[in-house]
Amino acid sequence: xxxxxxxxxxxxxxxxxxxxxxVWMVIGGLLGIVLAIATIWLSLVDGVGTAVVADLLAATYLxxxxxxxxxxxxxxxxxxxxxxxxxxxxxxxxxxVGLLGAAFVGVTTAVTLLAxxxxxxxxxxxxxxxxxxxxxxxxxxxxxxxxxxxxxxAVFGVVAKSRAGAAFTxxxxxxxxxxxxxxxxxxxxxxxxGVLSTGFGAGFATTVRAVPxxxxxxxxxxxxxxxxxxxxxxxxxxxxxxxxxxFGWSRSLGAxxxxxVTVRGTAHAPSRGGVLSGRTGTVVRKELRTWWRDPLRTxxxxxxLxxxxxxxxxxxxFGEVLLLPWAAPALAVMAGAAxxxxxxxxxxxxWMTLLTGSESEDLRGRxxxxxxxxxxxxxxVAVVFTLWSGLHWTWPWVLALTPAMLGGAAGLGALISVxxxxxxxxxxxxxxxxxxxxxxxxxxxxxxxxxxxxxxxPAVVLIVGTVRDDVVLLWAAVPVGVVxxxxxxWWLGRVAIGRLLARGPELLFLMRTGRSGxxxxxxxxxxxxxxxxxxxxxxxxxxxxxxxxxxxxxxxxVDVKSWFLAMYLDGALAWIVAVVMVLFGSWLYYxxxxxxxxxPAAEPVS
Amino acid sequence: METSATRPxxxxxxxxRLTGLHKVFADNVAVDHVDLVVPRGSFFGxxxxxxxxxxxxxxxxxxLLRPDSGRSEVxxxxxxxxxxRAKSLMGVLPDGLAMPERLTGRELLTFIGQLRGIxxxxxxxxxxxxxxxxxxxxxxRTLVADxxxxxxxxxxxxxxxxxxxxxxxxxxxxxxxxxVSAAALKSILxxxxxxxxxxxLSSHVMALVEQLCDTVAVMxxxxxxxxxxxxxxxxxxxxxxxxxxxxxxxxxxxxxxSWLAS
Numbered sequence: 094x095x096x097x098x099x100x101x102x103x104x105x106x107x108x109x110x111x112x113x114x115x116v117w118m119v120i121g122g123l124l125g126i127v128l129a130i131a132t133i134w135l136s137l138v139d140g141v142g143t144a145v146v147a148d149l150l151a152a153t154y155l156x157x158x159x160x161x162x163x164x165x166x167x168x169x170x171x172x173x174x175x176x177x178x179x180x181x182x183x184x185x186x187x188x189x190v191g192l193l194g195a196a197f198v199g200v201t202t203a204v205t206l207l208a209x210x211x212x213x214x215x216x217x218x219x220x221x222x223x224x225x226x227x228x229x230x231x232x233x234x235x236x237x238x239x240x241x242x243x244x245x246x247a248v249f250g251v252v253a254k255s256r257a258g259a260a261f262t263x264x265x266x267x268x269x270x271x272x273x274x275x276x277x278x279x280x281x282x283x284x285x286x287g288v289l290s291t292g293f294g295a296g297f298a299t300t301v302r303a304v305p306x307x308x309x310x311x312x313x314x315x316x317x318x319x320x321x322x323x324x325x326x327x328x329x330x331x332x333x334x335x336x337x338x339x340f341g342w343s344r345s346l347g348a349x350x351x352x353x354v355t356v357r358g359t360a361h362a363p364s365r366g367g368v369l370s371g372r373t374g375t376v377v378r379k380e381l382r383t384w385w386r387d388p389l390r391t392x393x394x395x396x397x398l399x400x401x402x403x404x405x406x407x408x409x410x411f412g413e414v415l416l417l418p419w420a421a422p423a424l425a426v427m428a429g430a431a432x433x434x435x436x437x438x439x440x441x442x443x444w445m446t447l448l449t450g451s452e453s454e455d456l457r458g459r460x461x462x463x464x465x466x467x468x469x470x471x472x473x474v475a476v477v478f479t480l481w482s483g484l485h486w487t488w489p490w491v492l493a494l495t496p497a498m499l500g501g502a503a504g505l506g507a508l509i510s511v512x513x514x515x516x517x518x519x520x521x522x523x524x525x526x527x528x529x530x531x532x533x534x535x536x537x538x539x540x541x542x543x544x545x546x547x548x549x550x551p552a553v554v555l556i557v558g559t560v561r562d563d564v565v566l567l568w569a570a571v572p573v574g575v576v577x578x579x580x581x582x583w584w585l586g587r588v589a590i591g592r593l594l595a596r597g598p599e600l601l602f603l604m605r606t607g608r609s610g611x612x613x614x615x616x617x618x619x620x621x622x623x624x625x626x627x628x629x630x631x632x633x634x635x636x637x638x639x640x641x642x643x644x645x646x647x648x649x650x651v652d653v654k655s656w657f658l659a660m661y662l663d664g665a666l667a668w669i670v671a672v673v674m675v676l677f678g679s680w681l682y683y684x685x686x687x688x689x690x691x692x693p694a695a696e697p698v699s
Numbered sequence: 700m701e702t703s704a705t706r707p708x709x710x711x712x713x714x715x716r717l718t719g720l721h722k723v724f725a726d727n728v729a730v731d732h733v734d735l736v737v738p739r740g741s742f743f744g745x746x747x748x749x750x751x752x753x754x755x756x757x758x759x760x761x762x763l764l765r766p767d768s769g770r771s772e773v774x775x776x777x778x779x780x781x782x783x784r785a786k787s788l789m790g791v792l793p794d795g796l797a798m799p800e801r802l803t804g805r806e807l808l809t810f811i812g813q814l815r816g817i818x819x820x821x822x823x824x825x826x827x828x829x830x831x832x833x834x835x836x837x838x839x840r841t842l843v844a845d846x847x848x849x850x851x852x853x854x855x856x857x858x859x860x861x862x863x864x865x866x867x868x869x870x871x872x873x874x875x876x877x878x879v880s881a882a883a884l885k886s887i888l889x890x891x892x893x894x895x896x897x898x899x900l901s902s903h904v905m906a907l908v909e910q911l912c913d914t915v916a917v918m919x920x921x922x923x924x925x926x927x928x929x930x931x932x933x934x935x936x937x938x939x940x941x942x943x944x945x946x947x948x949x950x951x952x953x954x955x956x957s958w959l960a961s
Contacts, residue, residue: 450787
């Protein structure tokens, strides 16, 4: 069974692989390998107690497990969709095992296995027997996270049938992301406070070991201490959890198709509103209805909202209000990440746009609807949270950065939706799980980091204003931020419209078949594709770690050298290097956008 | 841009003319240099077995799929070099594509009408009539995402008719439509043709094509193997017999399924 399914999965992957997809896969895989190696490195850290290393490892495993739960939000539906096998006369248990086997074939599983080998290296530090115990522990832990991912996807799909459910799963997912990233926050905070030598609090150490992701480590540690009962118990417990998850998952496989929670529309014709009249206004009103009625869009709103609030509120647990004002800019950036596949979500409905010749109005309408949905939310969050924090110096920062990031995301999101469209099942073909969609991991990442860049113009004004302690300059950043947002939304939107006009039929074909038409050679040449990737990569490095971060450090007087080139230099030279890096990075980004969104030469149809 | 008022030609050019349309997917020639003329005022039936290239040809004809080579002209207007004008002249029903799914039928018609630039009162009146004819009034508050297959066809057809086009291009319009609705649709189409409109439809159902169409074309393996007035193409036989003869169906394969129901 598993072998047939694996071959099937590989065949599907082979047929749906496009150049763009391959690039994403390589980039994602490389990032994953870096993280996995970092995890292994963690297990080998010297100079601190092994117990502390174990605490860190347990926390890291929890983060990996959460990553597997959250991943499908961007990863989209699995290659082998379970409803394809609903009519197969195979016992559910066997089908579940087979699908699980197929699920192990993938880059993510390989990368996670590499990361979990850290358990083996840690066990080896403790002795031969703990290392031997680590072998089954690694296997069980890997099976556990893969299964956990499948089960949670199924559960989310059931819950998310209604809009309230979709909002709830979105909130849950956002909560997990906050938890996963705050794990790093905690670690960094601990590193600074020098707890590494003294060890963690008992609560932390117990918690990260009490959840199943830590049981493999518990077994290895117990073996190191010679407590064989606990070691075997932990392994058996993990195996039991796996059996229970497998049982639960197999139950869901053959379940009869469940009815969709019906969202009702209104019976009367939509009124033609004053401001929203005209063709663009028509699209805006259509989009607003979709935002209101589609569970997938509900989730798209709730993930960034809860993530931003959670990230800002978490430090309150130790009485810190510093993050509160930044909830609004965070929301603006994450919202872009969640809305980077607007055309893919609507599927082949694009034909209506093409046949009514309304490509330009459609794209602008989507941008405006996006801003109408997220703008007011961001504004309310900005005002309420900044007031609450009492940090009045942050007002110009928040009010300048938020509009730039919102507008930038509206532009970049539209562009990515068109340039890097991720096809998924059409809305009426996913009644069982409204959250099924194309794989947008790469797009979401691009939107997140790209969304930060959008704030550079107002950020520069703000930084200079802060350095010179100039109130007028600080507040001048607000109009700069607004203008930046408007210009970016307009410019990137215009690039996207050009692309949509030139490639509309090809995008429709891509959504119809899941692959791009190979007969129409308007793909980017290979050399340019790699050049674009290089520009994105080096642009990011120059702009952030070598440009913006050192500037922030120098302003705030932090003295961390690490790999920040400018921090090794003195005085004016450091500033010059940092500023040149910012300019160089921005220029590389500009080149990358131009390359990635290049309008193809008009195809002569003779 | 009200289309019924547009007079793009002198009355002699055909409603739809395909010249050398060609499309290759990977190593599969889906449509092989197809030439086709749909005379003005004709009810044109495009028939062919599964995979003959009907949908691909029609998609290229209306501007939804870029041909490798060849031209498509609607009343003399090139679909690929003057798309806005060409697309205003025709109404299209593609097969199996999504629509803006989170709208009700009436909302969908209203928005499409507004995108087409039709005045509001005209849109409201036409939408009401179309919903009546298609018997979609009972589903006033149902979103298109929750429509059945037949209802999807009907709302799709309604959007194709809304701007009073002069040419209708319909891909499998009667598939999954119940007999009562089908009868209503047929009478709409017949009336449309008798008042000067032109219709191109593709179908597997020979009886239907024979009943409705005055001109037919038979496609097989990406090529047009016969085209012309219905009487000329079928001769003294039924269309089905002619079709089987032209397409060359090999009926001897049944013996290979001897294990079935034995």
